[in-house]
Amino acid sequence: xxxxxxxxxxxxxxxxxxxxxxxxxxxxxxxxxxxxxxxxxxxxxxxxxxxxxxxxxxxxxxxxxxxxxxxxxxxxxxxxxxxxxxxxxxxxxxxxxxxxxxxxxxxxxxxxxxxxxxxxxxxxxxxxxxxxxxxxxxxxxx
Numbered sequence: 001x002x003x004x005x006x007x008x009x010x011x012x013x014x015x016x017x018x019x020x021x022x023x024x025x026x027x028x029x030x031x032x033x034x035x036x037x038x039x040x041x042x043x044x045x046x047x048x049x050x051x052x053x054x055x056x057x058x059x060x061x062x063x064x065x066x067x068x069x070x071x072x073x074x075x076x077x078x079x080x081x082x083x084x085x086x087x088x089x090x091x092x093x094x095x096x097x098x099x100x101x102x103x104x105x106x107x108x109x110x111x112x113x114x115x116x117x118x119x120x121x122x123x124x125x126x127x128x129x130x131x132x133x134x135x136x137x138x139x140x141x142x
Contacts (some may be wrong), residue, residue, distance in 0.1 A: 007060060011124065014055035015115055022048025023111075027104065037096075037103045038089045045085040053077050061128040068129065076127040080119060087114050 025044035029035040035043075057073065066073065091110035096103045 007124075008120075010060035011056060011120060014052050014060050015119065017055055018048035018050075018052030019111060019115070021051050023107070026107070030103070037107075038093050041089045041092060041107070042085055045081065045088065049077070049081040049085075052081075056123060056128060061124075065131040066128060067131050073127050077123065080122045080127060084114055084119050087118060 022044045025047055026037065026040040029040035029043060030037045053074070057070075068076070088107070088110050091114065092103060092107045095101060095106040095110060099106070101109075
């Protein structure tokens with residue numbers, strides 16, 4: 001249980017690091033370069049995703065034997081992040097346009113929802129799925 005909580009915490013730090021980079025780039029693209037916020041989310045999401053993937057693989061889940069190769073993990077992660085970016089962009093647009101909230105506020109609310117309900121479960125249990133140890137290695141490891 002403790003290891004699971006530590007892994008969850010590390011994954012949240014990785015997500016926060018990627019998320020803060022993503023958010024800062026979105027603001028810069030939208031406010032400085034006048035790019036539509038839904039488009040900014042796509043570009044900033046790619047940078048944030050690269051940071052998130054690197055930290056997850058090298059730090060959050062680093063002590064585990066993975067079921068799939070780096071290439072497979074990158075493909076799976078790209079699928080998850082592609083879905084995440086679409087959900088975040090559409091969700092931010094819908095929340096902003098229907099409520100009149102500032103897009104920055106809408107984005108934070110949508111990000112929290114998507115991060116915990118969509119990203120983490122898929123990243124943890126699909127992208128960085130662990131190899132289950134066989135009975136012999138468990139017995140002789142003690």
